[in-house]
Amino acid sequence: MIKSAEYNLYTPEGDRAITIKPINQTIPGGNMYSTGVFQLSEGVVGLGDIVFDDNMNEWEYSGMGDLTHPQAEEIALFIKNYREPNPEDRKLDENRIE
Numbered sequence: 001m002i003k004s005a006e007y008n009l010y011t012p013e014g015d016r017a018i019t020i021k022p023i024n025q026t027i028p029g030g031n032m033y034s035t036g037v038f039q040l041s042e043g044v045v046g047l048g049d050i051v052f053d054d055n056m057n058e059w060e061y062s063g064m065g066d067l068t069h070p071q072a073e074e075i076a077l078f079i080k081n082y083r084e085p086n087p088e089d090r091k092l093d094e095n096r097i098e
Contacts, residue, residue: 001082002032007075009067018042020050020079038079040067050076 001022009016023037036052040063048063050072059080061072 001034001038001079002084005082007078009071009074011071016042018047018075020075040075042066050079052076052080056080 001020002024004019004021007018007020009018019041021039021041023035023039025033025035027033036054036056038050038052040047040050045066047066048061050059050061052059059076061067061069061076063072067075
């Protein structure tokens with residue numbers, strides 16, 4: 001994940017719009033390096049981080065009760081399986097008229 005993504009978390013209390021911001025570093029040569037850290041927020045409220053291991057298999061949630069473990073797991077699975085849109089798909093989305 002290179003750019004922030006939105007995730008709709010459906011809960012019995014109502015839908016929650018979660019922003020997932022990857023923390024990437026630029027390494028010598030200008031390439032981006034994924035740190036495995038993803039900041040979660042809901043509006044302006046920070047919800048903590050999801051931190052993956054080097055292989056993106058194991059994760060932990062650093063929040064303080066803002067999300068339940070199953071909710072954090074749902075978001076972690078979304079991050080793990082996330083694929084950036086193809087450039088041609090992004091172009092279609094940005095110019096879509098309804």
